[in-house]
Amino acid sequence: MSNVKLAIIYYSSTGTNYKLAKWAEAAAQEAGAEVKVLKAEETAPQQAIAANPAWKEHYEETKDVPNVTLHDLEWADAYIFSTPTRYGSAPAQIRAFMDTTGGLWFNGKLVNKVVSAMSSAQNPHGGQEATILSLYTSMMHWGAIIAAPGYSDPVTFSSGGNPYGTSVTVDQDGNMLEDVEEAVKHQARRTIEIAQMVNNGTK
Amino acid sequence: MSNVKLAIIYYSSTGTNYKLAKWAEAAAQEAGAEVKVLKAEETAPQQAIAANPAWKEHYEETKDVPNVTLHDLEWADAYIFSTPTRYGSAPAQIRAFMDTTGGLWFNGKLVNKVVSAMSSAQNPHGGQEATILSLYTSMMHWGAIIAAPGYSDPVTFSSGGNPYGTSVTVDQDGNMLEDVEEAVKHQARRTIEIAQMVNNGTK
Amino acid sequence: MSNVKLAIIYYSSTGTNYKLAKWAEAAAQEAGAEVKVLKAEETAPQQAIAANPAWKEHYEETKDVPNVTLHDLEWADAYIFSTPTRYGSAPAQIRAFMDTTGGLWFNGKLVNKVVSAMSSAQNPHGGQEATILSLYTSMMHWGAIIAAPGYSDPVTFSSGGNPYGTSVTVDQDGNMLEDVEEAVKHQARRTIEIAQMVNNGTK
Amino acid sequence: MSNVKLAIIYYSSTGTNYKLAKWAEAAAQEAGAEVKVLKAEETAPQQAIAANPAWKEHYEETKDVPNVTLHDLEWADAYIFSTPTRYGSAPAQIRAFMDTTGGLWFNGKLVNKVVSAMSSAQNPHGGQEATILSLYTSMMHWGAIIAAPGYSDPVTFSSGGNPYGTSVTVDQDGNMLEDVEEAVKHQARRTIEIAQMVNNGTK
Numbered sequence: 001m002s003n004v005k006l007a008i009i010y011y012s013s014t015g016t017n018y019k020l021a022k023w024a025e026a027a028a029q030e031a032g033a034e035v036k037v038l039k040a041e042e043t044a045p046q047q048a049i050a051a052n053p054a055w056k057e058h059y060e061e062t063k064d065v066p067n068v069t070l071h072d073l074e075w076a077d078a079y080i081f082s083t084p085t086r087y088g089s090a091p092a093q094i095r096a097f098m099d100t101t102g103g104l105w106f107n108g109k110l111v112n113k114v115v116s117a118m119s120s121a122q123n124p125h126g127g128q129e130a131t132i133l134s135l136y137t138s139m140m141h142w143g144a145i146i147a148a149p150g151y152s153d154p155v156t157f158s159s160g161g162n163p164y165g166t167s168v169t170v171d172q173d174g175n176m177l178e179d180v181e182e183a184v185k186h187q188a189r190r191t192i193e194i195a196q197m198v199n200n201g202t203k
Numbered sequence: 204m205s206n207v208k209l210a211i212i213y214y215s216s217t218g219t220n221y222k223l224a225k226w227a228e229a230a231a232q233e234a235g236a237e238v239k240v241l242k243a244e245e246t247a248p249q250q251a252i253a254a255n256p257a258w259k260e261h262y263e264e265t266k267d268v269p270n271v272t273l274h275d276l277e278w279a280d281a282y283i284f285s286t287p288t289r290y291g292s293a294p295a296q297i298r299a300f301m302d303t304t305g306g307l308w309f310n311g312k313l314v315n316k317v318v319s320a321m322s323s324a325q326n327p328h329g330g331q332e333a334t335i336l337s338l339y340t341s342m343m344h345w346g347a348i349i350a351a352p353g354y355s356d357p358v359t360f361s362s363g364g365n366p367y368g369t370s371v372t373v374d375q376d377g378n379m380l381e382d383v384e385e386a387v388k389h390q391a392r393r394t395i396e397i398a399q400m401v402n403n404g405t406k
Numbered sequence: 407m408s409n410v411k412l413a414i415i416y417y418s419s420t421g422t423n424y425k426l427a428k429w430a431e432a433a434a435q436e437a438g439a440e441v442k443v444l445k446a447e448e449t450a451p452q453q454a455i456a457a458n459p460a461w462k463e464h465y466e467e468t469k470d471v472p473n474v475t476l477h478d479l480e481w482a483d484a485y486i487f488s489t490p491t492r493y494g495s496a497p498a499q500i501r502a503f504m505d506t507t508g509g510l511w512f513n514g515k516l517v518n519k520v521v522s523a524m525s526s527a528q529n530p531h532g533g534q535e536a537t538i539l540s541l542y543t544s545m546m547h548w549g550a551i552i553a554a555p556g557y558s559d560p561v562t563f564s565s566g567g568n569p570y571g572t573s574v575t576v577d578q579d580g581n582m583l584e585d586v587e588e589a590v591k592h593q594a595r596r597t598i599e600i601a602q603m604v605n606n607g608t609k
Numbered sequence: 610m611s612n613v614k615l616a617i618i619y620y621s622s623t624g625t626n627y628k629l630a631k632w633a634e635a636a637a638q639e640a641g642a643e644v645k646v647l648k649a650e651e652t653a654p655q656q657a658i659a660a661n662p663a664w665k666e667h668y669e670e671t672k673d674v675p676n677v678t679l680h681d682l683e684w685a686d687a688y689i690f691s692t693p694t695r696y697g698s699a700p701a702q703i704r705a706f707m708d709t710t711g712g713l714w715f716n717g718k719l720v721n722k723v724v725s726a727m728s729s730a731q732n733p734h735g736g737q738e739a740t741i742l743s744l745y746t747s748m749m750h751w752g753a754i755i756a757a758p759g760y761s762d763p764v765t766f767s768s769g770g771n772p773y774g775t776s777v778t779v780d781q782d783g784n785m786l787e788d789v790e791e792a793v794k795h796q797a798r799r800t801i802e803i804a805q806m807v808n809n810g811t812k
Contacts, residue, residue: 043246043299087308087341088535088569089292092299096246099295111761112803123567124584129494129535130340130570133746136755137333138290141772143759145803146745150752152720161529163494163750164536178530194721194754197810198803291738291772314558315600326770327787332697332738333773339552340539344569346556348600349542353549355517364732366547366697367739381733397518397551397604404603449652449705493714493747495698498705502652505701536746543739544696 003199004033004192007076009068010083011040011093014054016120016170017082018062020184024080024118027185033192036076038068040083040093054174068097070104078114078195079144080188081135085121088130098138110142112202114195116149116187117165124177128167136164147194149187159183206402207236207395210279212271213286214243214296217257219323219373220285221265223387227283227321230388236395239279241271243286243296257377271300273307281317281398282347283391284338288324291333301341313345315405317398319352319390320368327380331370339367350397352390362386409605410439410598413482415474416489417446417499420460422526422576423488424468426590430486430524433591439598442482444474446489446499460580474503476510484520484601485550486594487541491527494536504544516548518608520601522555522593523571530583534573542570553600555593565589612808613642613801616685618677619692620649620702623663625729625779626691627671629793633689633727636794642801645685647677649692649702663783677706679713687723687804688753689797690744694730697739707747720752721811723804725796726774733786737776745773756803758796768792 006028012018021037028035039062042049049055073079083090090098104110119131136146149156150163160167160178166187169177209231215221224240231238242265245252252258276282286293293301307313322334339349352359353366362383363370369387372380412434418424427443434441445468448455455461479485489496496504510516525537542552555562556569566573566584572593575583615637621627630646637644648671651658658664682688692699699707713719728740745755758765759772769776769787775796778786 043295086298086302087344089298089301089337089341092246092295092302095289095292095298096295098292099289105290105760108761111759121567123563123569124530125534125566125568125570125573127340127344127535127569128531129533130539133536133742134292134337134340136745136749137330137337137742137773138292140745140755140757140759141290141330143757143761143772146749146755146757148749148752148755150720150749151714152717152752157529160531161527162531163529163533163752164531164746167531193810194807197806200810201802201806308557311558314556324770326766326772327733328737328769328771328773328776330738330772331734332736333742336539336543336739339542339546340570343542343552343554343556346554346558346569349546349552349554351546351549351552353517353546354511355514355549360732363734364730365734366549366732366736367543367734370734396607400603400607401600404599404606449701492704492708493750495704495707495743495747498652498701498708501695501698501704502701504698505695511696533746533750540698540743540746543736543743544698547696547736 004078004195005076006033006035006078006192007072008035008037008080009040011091012058014174015058016176017084020082020118023181023184024188027188028192031189031192036072037065038072039065040097041067043093043096070101073101073104074109077199078191080191081117083119083131085119085127085131088127089134090131105142110144112198113142113144114147114191114198115139115144116147116191118184119165119167120170122170124169128162129164132164145198147191149190152190153186155182155186207281207398208279209236209238209281209395210275211238211240211283212243214294215261217377218261220287223285223321226384226387227391230391231395234392234395239275240268241275242268243300244270246296246299273304276304276307277312280402281394283394284320286322286334288322288330288334291330292337293334308345313347315401316345316347317350317394317401318342318347319350319394321387322368322370323373325373327372331365332367335367348401350394352393355393356389358385358389410484410601411482412439412441412484412598413478414441414443414486415446417497418464420580421464423490426488426524429587429590430594433594434598437595437598442478443471444478445471446503447473449499449502476507479507479510480515483605484597486597487523489525489537491525491533491537494533495540496537511548516550518604519548519550520553520597520604521545521550522553522597524590525571525573526576528576530575534568535570538570551604553597555596558596559592561588561592613687613804614685615642615644615687615801616681617644617646617689618649620700621667623783624667625785626693629691629727632790632793633797636797637801640798640801645681646674647681648674649706650676652702652705679710682710682713683718686808687800689800690726692728692740694728694736694740697736698743699740714751721807722751722753723756723800723807724748724753725756725800727793728774728776729779731779733778737771738773741773754807756800758799761799762795764791764795
């Protein structure tokens with residue numbers, strides 16, 4: 001496992017998906033991938049952020065995480081998206097970035113990118129499945145190769161059992177209710193493993 | 204058919220969904236509903252708009268159409284969403300507005316709103332179905348009542364046959380490839396008809 | 407709440423969805439609805455059933471529950487489907503029944519039926535959301551009115567928080583891991599409440 | 610392109626998806642894959658088949674096409690599913706087969722199978738997208754790798770533009786309304802190309 005380039009693209013208002021992204025980064029680096037952790041640009045008005053102390057704090061803490069660019073999408077062989085749910089879909093911050101990819105899409109630059117996704121919600125069945133599935137639907141338009149974890153490792157069972165991608169429930173205080181660290185790491189390894197196969201086959 | 208308040212909420216860069224919205228408005232007014240046609244606020248950078256003459260022109264033409272507000276969602280008994288597809292999902296403009304509804308949602312203000320949706324895409328199977336279904340998934344979080352047209356009228360068959368909501372294919376020059384005006388009007392009438400029933404039952 | 411006719415249509419191999427169906431029945435009867443609990447006909451080979459003691463036992467126990475028929479679909483004003491997941495979709499037993507509804511569909515006999523759905527799975531995120539959403543997609547073809555519970559009552563939060571419909575996780579021994587009885591009952595009441603409104607409006 | 614084993618698994622009542630399957634077979638053989646065309650076992654009652662002359666005729670014509678078995682799923686590196694829609698989902702014949710895969714699933718035998726899907730419907734937007742997406746959702750449970758065509762070749766644009774998989778509209782007389790032969794062939798080649806990469810990487 002050597003030459004895979006992985007972009008971990010997340011949106012996080014209060015830190016959960018940033019944590020998921022960092023776990024994925026650790027596993028991917030250990031597996032020898034080149035990794036970038038990138039955030040979807042914040043598009044919410046400053047006053048909305050300022051009104052929510054946890055959001056404000058996380059916003060300040062992650063100011064130095066680079067915003068994802070189209071160049072990153074072209075650079076990477078594989079993407080892992082990590083995002084909270086907004087009514088069973090990704091937040092507008094993620095969608096706004098995806099909406100800018102028309103040029104790459106039109107020129108076939110996103111074909112055969114290997115992708116997987118993770119999500120969080122405040123309720124155990126609060127849209128975690130739907131959010132991940134909606135991202136995959138979009139990425140199929142790109143010609144991406146969807147590498148959902150399924151039950152490819154027993155860790156899926158012990159971490160909530162979401163076959164579409166690792167997901168976690170977060171309580172009002174921001175605590176994760178399932179222990180998903182190992183599931184995230186498995187998903188990261190699997191994503192780059194499949195990207196490695198595709199790289200070997202196409203380069 | 205009298206006291207239904209209908210919000211037709213659309214996003215349109217070059218005019219297709221604005222046209223669908225206006226057809227829906229005409230039918231709804233004729234059926235006696237109080238109707239507002241409202242656009243999702245444009246969130247794209249001005250330079251992106253300026254770079255696309257058709258987008259720029261439509262943007263200028265519809266400057267006076269009010270942006271949808273949370274107050275409109277509370278006011279209306281029924282919503283019809285009309286939106287182009289962005290990779291099988293609604294554009295960020297629509298999602299950004301939906302992401303602001305947390306307060307209404309939390310206070311149960313969106314429960315029993317009667318909803319339906321319409322979509323457009325450049326390819327006949329380019330995400331029309333997926334886009335509408337993704338909106339319904341989100342609206343289920345609100346506790347909305349989904350009134351997809353199904354095949355409740357023969358017009359669905361002659362206008363492309365999308366049971367989830369009226370959808371249309373638009374070519375590179377902005378021409379609609381199916382004749383959907385009557386299907387839009389049927390959908391509008393059906394949406395307010397069901398909203399009328401709900402109004403009578405709850406007021 | 408008086409004249410609503412409700413068909414609770416379930417499939418159950420080892421009893422979970424039968425239990426959900428019976429809770430729904432109790433609440434619906436208390437609310438004054440006429441209720442039928444009906445099972446999707448078993449289509450699995452007898453040897454498969456015989457090889458699984460829990461399945462065999464439940465199969466024998468529920469021999470007297472009538473199989474759902476097309477006549478029941480026509481009779482009822484509202485349906486509640488309750489079904490385990492099979493890879494994020496309803497089992498073939500449910501789909502086989504739905505596949506027989508072409509005649510009713512073609513003649514518009516399923517238009518404006520008010521529907522909601524429930525599901526179970528062995529993993530907390532094991533397809534509960536996807537299974538319910540796939541049923542709603544199908545019922546939109548019928549012209550049904552989808553009355554997902556959303557968060558229309560606080561009980562949704564305390565029972566797993568699935569806005570699409572009540573869902574439950576079942577362990578290897580058949581125990582339900584969430585307490586969903588009250589959520590099922592709320593969903594049943596809500597389904598018939600909306601069916602009542604539709605009845606009043608159309609009859 | 611040599612050692613890929615491809616199972617083309619279809620259901621067809623009157624011949625459309627059989628034709629799609631045969632086009633896929635031709636392209637896959639030309640690309641050097643070992644190919645089996647396999648049908649989902651017919652589960653409809655004989656009287657239903659007998660009552661529909663076109664169904665009866667196709668049923669007799671394809672009597673010698675082997676029914677797909679669990680062994681075939683294990684044998685193949687890649688699967689292409691081809692199926693009509695039944696209300697935005699695959700028919701019970703397909704689902705019944707999928708429901709028998711629990712043993713393979715539990716033992717991880719379906720992990721990393723490369724899959725894609727095709728569909729048909731009588732209306733241009735009559736569930737083609739939803740049907741394919743619902744199959745992918747299920748296959749994610751298997752740990753399969755989803756290789757939807759996206760717009761990886763211009764032929765997608767000229768054949769209806771369904772990025773999730775090739776789909777076709779069939780009129781009352783069984784005529785296909787779009788020319789999808791080349792799109793089917795592209796999808797077959799792409800599916801085995803990606804399976805080749807995975808084979809090389811894992812064997």
